[in-house]
Amino acid sequence: MVRFENVGLRYGLGPEVLRDLSFRIEPHSFQFLTGPSGAGKTSPMRLLFLALPPTRGLITLFGHDIATLSKDAMATLRRRIGVVFQDFRLIDHMTTYENVALPLRVVGQEEENFRDEVIELLQWVGLGERMWALPPVLSGGEKQRAAIARAVIARPQLLLADEPTGNVDPSLAQRLLRLFVELNKSGTSIVIATHDIALMDQYDARRLVLHEGRIHVYE
Amino acid sequence: MNDDIDAVTAAPQPGAMPQFVTPIVPKSTIAGRALVAIVAIMTFLASLTTGAVVLVRAAASDWQSEVAREVTIQVRPVGNRNLEADVSRAADVARRFPGVAEVRVYSKEESSHLLEPWLGTGLVLDELPVPRLAVVRIASGAAPEFDRLAKLLTEQVPSASLDDHRSFVEHMRSMGRAAFLGGLAVLALVLVATVLSVTFATRGAIATNRTVVEVLHLIGAKNTFIAEHFQRRFLGLGLQGGAIGGGCALVLFGLVEFLSRNFLGSAAGEQFGALFGSFSIGIFGYLAVALQIALIAGVTALASRRTVNRTLESFE
Numbered sequence: 128m129v130r131f132e133n134v135g136l137r138y139g140l141g142p143e144v145l146r147d148l149s150f151r152i153e154p155h156s157f158q159f160l161t162g163p164s165g166a167g168k169t170s171p172m173r174l175l176f177l178a179l180p181p182t183r184g185l186i187t188l189f190g191h192d193i194a195t196l197s198k199d200a201m202a203t204l205r206r207r208i209g210v211v212f213q214d215f216r217l218i219d220h221m222t223t224y225e226n227v228a229l230p231l232r233v234v235g236q237e238e239e240n241f242r243d244e245v246i247e248l249l250q251w252v253g254l255g256e257r258m259w260a261l262p263p264v265l266s267g268g269e270k271q272r273a274a275i276a277r278a279v280i281a282r283p284q285l286l287l288a289d290e291p292t293g294n295v296d297p298s299l300a301q302r303l304l305r306l307f308v309e310l311n312k313s314g315t316s317i318v319i320a321t322h323d324i325a326l327m328d329q330y331d332a333r334r335l336v337l338h339e340g341r342i343h344v345y346e
Numbered sequence: 347m348n349d350d351i352d353a354v355t356a357a358p359q360p361g362a363m364p365q366f367v368t369p370i371v372p373k374s375t376i377a378g379r380a381l382v383a384i385v386a387i388m389t390f391l392a393s394l395t396t397g398a399v400v401l402v403r404a405a406a407s408d409w410q411s412e413v414a415r416e417v418t419i420q421v422r423p424v425g426n427r428n429l430e431a432d433v434s435r436a437a438d439v440a441r442r443f444p445g446v447a448e449v450r451v452y453s454k455e456e457s458s459h460l461l462e463p464w465l466g467t468g469l470v471l472d473e474l475p476v477p478r479l480a481v482v483r484i485a486s487g488a489a490p491e492f493d494r495l496a497k498l499l500t501e502q503v504p505s506a507s508l509d510d511h512r513s514f515v516e517h518m519r520s521m522g523r524a525a526f527l528g529g530l531a532v533l534a535l536v537l538v539a540t541v542l543s544v545t546f547a548t549r550g551a552i553a554t555n556r557t558v559v560e561v562l563h564l565i566g567a568k569n570t571f572i573a574e575h576f577q578r579r580f581l582g583l584g585l586q587g588g589a590i591g592g593g594c595a596l597v598l599f600g601l602v603e604f605l606s607r608n609f610l611g612s613a614a615g616e617q618f619g620a621l622f623g624s625f626s627i628g629i630f631g632y633l634a635v636a637l638q639i640a641l642i643a644g645v646t647a648l649a650s651r652r653t654v655n656r657t658l659e660s661f662e
Contacts, residue, residue, distance in 0.1 A: 198569060199568050202568040217561075218370075218558050221368045221370075222364065224364035225364075230566065233565055233566055238365070242363060246363075
């Protein structure tokens with residue numbers, strides 16, 4: 128599904144922050160991307176959701192070399208990936224319902240066909256009463272759940288979550304992890320970037336440990 | 347539901363189904379009022395130019411057809427020839443010529459009236475070698491051969507010459523063409539200024555909505571999807587500005603037409619009427635202004651789309 132080969136990344140003329148990353152993400156797999164705080168876990172995540180091109184090396188996504196893709200083809204590939212951003216990236220002038228429904232709107236689905244599904248998911252993540260609320264009035268945990276709901280609503284083949292439980296209490300963190308596990312069982316590959324060891328201990332999964340710009344894989 | 351970013355919460359709708367109604371590009375993030383004002387001013391100026399061009403072309407065409415229906419015979423006093431006899435012979439030649447409806451010889455008094463503005467009153471023409479004129483009116487629908495008439499005149503009255511006003515008509519034509527080209531140039535400048543204003547406004551809107559654009563990108567929106575939303579918003583602003591500017595121009599033309607009709611009896615009104623006819627831009631003029639509103643709104647939408655596409659290309 129995803130293949131990194133000798134991938135390197137530097138920002139501008141700065142030093143290389145990622146060096147010789149080589150790993151694969153298989154279909155239906157579950158992995159944590161971890162490392163100490165400040166290790167740069169967000170950088171490989173940005174490469175994975177095509178927000179950045181690598182400085183060197185090869186990345187293939189769903190069988191496509193991303194260096195050869197057109198902008199439109201990249202947009203089509205991104206539709207197969209769900210992303211939970213560390214800073215949520217909810218659109219402030221749109222309601223929680225609209226934020227979650229946005230990926231379906233972008234692919235041109237009619238509202239009649241997705242409304243029930245969006246409402247059901249919002250209720251499942253505990254935001255049934257907050258559908259009309261705008262993000263600025265949501266708490267950190269509510270924003271987190273809305274961001275997760277938006278990432279999974281289109282049933283992506285690959286889900287990337289950057290510190291998805293960073294702003295929620297342990298019981299909700301457990302519930303969200305269960306959501307990811309359920310999604311994984313239904314066929315979605317999951318990559319969770321986290322430094323929360325307690326969270327990783329709750330589920331036995333492959334770990335990609337980022338240390339000094341290199342990745343060490345622990346199966 | 348409120349699309350204003352300042353609103354902190356949408357109206358609660360207990361029991362109602364949620365709906366996706368908020369525009370992706372919020373109104374408040376575009377310098378809408380300023381842009382509407384710019385587009386309105388540009389449309390107003392373009393409409394005034396179009397109206398002026400229509401008016402000048404119509405007036406020039408009226409003058410041309412008026413002038414083209416007449417030619418002038420000029421008889422110069424030469425040596426010891428009898429000027430009066432020469433004038434009446436030249437008039438006879440013209441009267442007998444096919445296609446001529448009427449020949450009117452200007453008397454000495456009328457000739458002195460014509461020269462009054464330059465030489466003053468109390469002029470005694472006998473003391474000056476002033477040529478005499480005869481105005482030849484062409485019959486309706488006829489196209490006399492002026493070259494043959496001129497030849498005939500010089501054969502029978504050597505001191506007579508024919509002026510068919512060709513150079514004046516040509517001058518009128520050139521003026522009409524110049525007015526039209528000038529109007530086109532002003533319209534082009536207005537369009538360029540509109541495109542530049544919209545480009546800056548769109549860039550500003552994209553910068554303000556950068557987070558929205560990034561999120562849309564990352565959830566798989568194609569550039570065309572994002573550009574369409576900006577284009578829709580700017581088309582609305584363009585139509586609004588165009589309608590205000592064009593509407594004001596139409597009202598102004600209507601008002602001037604009304605006033606010129608009401609003041610037709612006055613001296614100023616008569617002079618105005620002589621110059622510009624009825625001072626009406628006619629159906630064609632009003633239609634041209636309406637088309638201009640649509641053109642400027644369309645240009646606004648396309649300029650924003652182009653700017654969004656170009657900005658998005660450099661985004662990643």
